[in-house]
Amino acid sequence: MAEPLLRVERVCKRFGGLLAVDDASLAVDAGRITALIGPNGAGKTTLFSIISGFLPPSVGRIFHRGVDITGMPPHLLARRGIVRTFQIAQPFGGLTVHENITIGAHLSRRSRADALAAAAEVANTVGLGDVLGRPAASLTVAGRKRLEVARALAAEPELLLLDEVLAGLNPGEIAAMVPVMRALADDGITILMIEHVMQAVMSLAEHVFVLAEGRIIAEGAPQTVVGSPRVVEAYLGHGAAKRLSAAGGAHV
Amino acid sequence: MRGPSIAHIVLVIAVLATVPLLTASNVVLNFLTMALLIALVGQGWNVLGGYGGQYSFGHAAFFGTGAYVTAILQVRYGINAWLGFVLGIAAGALVGAAIGALTFRSGLKGSYFALVTLAFAEVLRILASVAPITGAGVGLLLALDLRPQAFQFQSRAPFYWIALALVAVSLVIARLIEQSRFGAWLVAVRENEDAAKAVGVDTARVKLAAMTISAAITAAGGGFYVQYFLFIDSGIAYGPWISVEALLAPIVGGVGTVFGPLLGALVVKTLGELTKLVTGHAPGLDLVIYGGVLVLVIAFAPHGIVGLLADLRARLARLKSLVLERVHG
Numbered sequence: 001m002a003e004p005l006l007r008v009e010r011v012c013k014r015f016g017g018l019l020a021v022d023d024a025s026l027a028v029d030a031g032r033i034t035a036l037i038g039p040n041g042a043g044k045t046t047l048f049s050i051i052s053g054f055l056p057p058s059v060g061r062i063f064h065r066g067v068d069i070t071g072m073p074p075h076l077l078a079r080r081g082i083v084r085t086f087q088i089a090q091p092f093g094g095l096t097v098h099e100n101i102t103i104g105a106h107l108s109r110r111s112r113a114d115a116l117a118a119a120a121e122v123a124n125t126v127g128l129g130d131v132l133g134r135p136a137a138s139l140t141v142a143g144r145k146r147l148e149v150a151r152a153l154a155a156e157p158e159l160l161l162l163d164e165v166l167a168g169l170n171p172g173e174i175a176a177m178v179p180v181m182r183a184l185a186d187d188g189i190t191i192l193m194i195e196h197v198m199q200a201v202m203s204l205a206e207h208v209f210v211l212a213e214g215r216i217i218a219e220g221a222p223q224t225v226v227g228s229p230r231v232v233e234a235y236l237g238h239g240a241a242k243r244l245s246a247a248g249g250a251h252v
Numbered sequence: 253m254r255g256p257s258i259a260h261i262v263l264v265i266a267v268l269a270t271v272p273l274l275t276a277s278n279v280v281l282n283f284l285t286m287a288l289l290i291a292l293v294g295q296g297w298n299v300l301g302g303y304g305g306q307y308s309f310g311h312a313a314f315f316g317t318g319a320y321v322t323a324i325l326q327v328r329y330g331i332n333a334w335l336g337f338v339l340g341i342a343a344g345a346l347v348g349a350a351i352g353a354l355t356f357r358s359g360l361k362g363s364y365f366a367l368v369t370l371a372f373a374e375v376l377r378i379l380a381s382v383a384p385i386t387g388a389g390v391g392l393l394l395a396l397d398l399r400p401q402a403f404q405f406q407s408r409a410p411f412y413w414i415a416l417a418l419v420a421v422s423l424v425i426a427r428l429i430e431q432s433r434f435g436a437w438l439v440a441v442r443e444n445e446d447a448a449k450a451v452g453v454d455t456a457r458v459k460l461a462a463m464t465i466s467a468a469i470t471a472a473g474g475g476f477y478v479q480y481f482l483f484i485d486s487g488i489a490y491g492p493w494i495s496v497e498a499l500l501a502p503i504v505g506g507v508g509t510v511f512g513p514l515l516g517a518l519v520v521k522t523l524g525e526l527t528k529l530v531t532g533h534a535p536g537l538d539l540v541i542y543g544g545v546l547v548l549v550i551a552f553a554p555h556g557i558v559g560l561l562a563d564l565r566a567r568l569a570r571l572k573s574l575v576l577e578r579v580h581g
Contacts, residue, residue, distance in 0.1 A: 155452055
C-alpha cells in the first residue's frame with residue numbers, strides 16, 4: 001500500500017497524571033477528507049496540536065510523506081504544507097480581514113502586492129470578499145471561522161487541519177460552510193477535520209477515526225463507524241448500545 | 253492600515269531641515285536636537301515594541317552600548333569618531349541580538365520580557381559604574397576637537413542636521429518594515445503568536461531580527477549623544493531615564509506607526525520644557541509629568557496622537573458626507 005500523506009504512529013501524550021492521548025495511530029490518504037470524531041475530552045484537539053507541532057508527543061512518531069516530522073515546529077510544518085486552524089478562532093484582532101489573510105499568503109509570497117492580491121482571491125472563495133476592510137475583531141463567530149479557514153488556505157496547504165470549523169455556527173451557516181469545504185477537497189487539498197456536527201461529517205468525510213478517552217476505538221467509512229456499538233457506547237455511555245437495540249431501535 | 257509614503261517623510265524632513273536657517277537660537281536648536289534624539293531612540297523602541305508588540309523597558313542597554321563603544325574607541329584607542337559611531341551601532345545591534353536570543357528562546361513575553369530587559373540594562377549600568385574601561389564612576393570625557401572629521405562642530409546647526417538625518421533614516425526603515433513581508437510577520441507576532449506560527453511564521457526569528465534592528469537604531473542615538481555632549485557616565489548611558497523616554501515617545505505619538513515616535517518626542521519634550529518653565533528646575537518633576545501623560549494617553553488615546561488624528565479625519569469625512577447629503581438631499 002502506498003505511504004499515506006500523514007501517518008500518526010502510536011502517539012501518546014501525558015499531562016502529569018492524565019493520559020490525554022493513548023497509543024493513537026491514524027493515517028490520512030492524499031486527496032480526501034478524513035474526519036476525527038469523538039466525545040468531548042477525547043483528546044482530539046491534543047492530537048491535532050501534536051500533529052501540527054504545537055505540542056510534542058510523549059511517545060510516538062508522526063510521518064509526512066514518509067518523513068519523520070515528530071517535534072518539528074509549527075512554522076516548518078506550515079512550510080511543508082501542513083496548516084491548521086484553531087477551534088477557538090485566533091484572528092489577528094487588530095488587523096483587517098484582508099491583512100489577516102495576507103499573513104497566510106506571505107508564506108509563499110515575498111511581495112506585499114502579490115500577497116494582498118492572493119489574499120483577496122482566497123477571501124472570495126470562502127465568502128469574505130465583502131468584508132475585506134473590516135477589522136477582524138468585528139466579525140461574528142461564523143465570520144471568524146471563515147477567516148480561520150481563509151488564512152490557512154492562503155498559506156496554500158497540502159494538508160489542511162480543520163479544528164471544529166463548524167462548531168458554534170447555526171444550521172444556516174453550517175449549510176453555507178459545507179460546500180466551501182467540499183470545494184477545497186475538490187481543489188485537491190487533503191483535509192483532516194475534527195468535527196462534532198455529524199451531519200457534516202457524514203456528508204463530507206470519506207474516512208472517519210473515532211477517538212475516545214485518548215484511544216482510537218474505531219475507523220472506517222462514516223456509515224459503518226456510526227453504527228458500531230463501541231462508538232455508540234463512547235458517546236452515550238456503557239451499555240447504551242445494548243439498551244438501544246433492546247428498544248428495537250424504535251427511538252433511533 | 254496604509255502608512256505614510258516616502259514623499260510624506262521627505263516633506264516632513266525638508267520642513268524640519270529649514271529650522272536652523274530660520275533661527276540661530278541655541279535654546280531652540282538644543283531643544284529640537286534633543287527631541288530628535290528621543291525620536292530616534294523612540295523609533296528604535298517602536299520597531300520592536302510598536303510593530304512587534306514586545307514592550308522593552310531596557311532600551312538603555314542599547315543606547316548605553318552605542319554611547320560607550322563610540323566613546324571608548326576614541327578615548328582609549330584613538331579611533332576616528334565616525335568609525336567609532338558606526339562600530340557603536342554594530343555593538344548595540346550585537347547586544348540586542350544577544351539579549352533577544354536569550355529572552356525569546358526562553359519564551360519570555362509581556363511583562364516578563366519587560367522586566368528582564370530592565371534587568372539587563374541595570375546589570376550593564378552597574379558593570380559600567382565599576383569597570384575601569386568605562387571610566388567607572390567618573391565617566392568618560394571626550395577630548396575637544398571641533399572638526400567635522402572628529403564628529404564635533406562649532407555650532408549647533410550641524411548637530412541638528414545630523415540628528416535629523418538619523419531620524420530620516422529611522423523613518424525610512426520603519427516605512428520599509430511596514431511595507432514588507434517581514435513587517436507583516438512582525439505585526440502578526442504582535443497580534444497573535446500562535447496564529448502566526450500556524451501559517452509558517454518563524455516567530456522567534458522575526459522577534460530576534462526586530463530586536464537587532466531596534467537595538468541598532470537606539471545605539472545610534474547613544475553614539476550621537478556622546479558626540480553632542482562629549483561626556484558619558486553609567487547613569488546617563490544605561491540609566492532608566494532613556495528607557496522611559498524611548499517608550500514614552502512612541503506610546504504618546506502612536507505605537508506601530510511611522511511618525512508616532514517623532515510626534516511623541518516633540519510633544520513629550522515640549523511638555524517637559526513647559527513644566528520646567530512653570531516649576532523651575534525641580535529635579536524629577538518632568539518624570540512625574542511624563543507619568544501623568546502616559547496614564548492619560550493609555551486611558552484615552554491608546555493609539556496615540558496618530559490615532560487621534562486618524563479618528564479626527566474619519567469624523568470630518570463623515571461630517572462632510574452628512575453635510576453633502578443635506579445639501580443634495
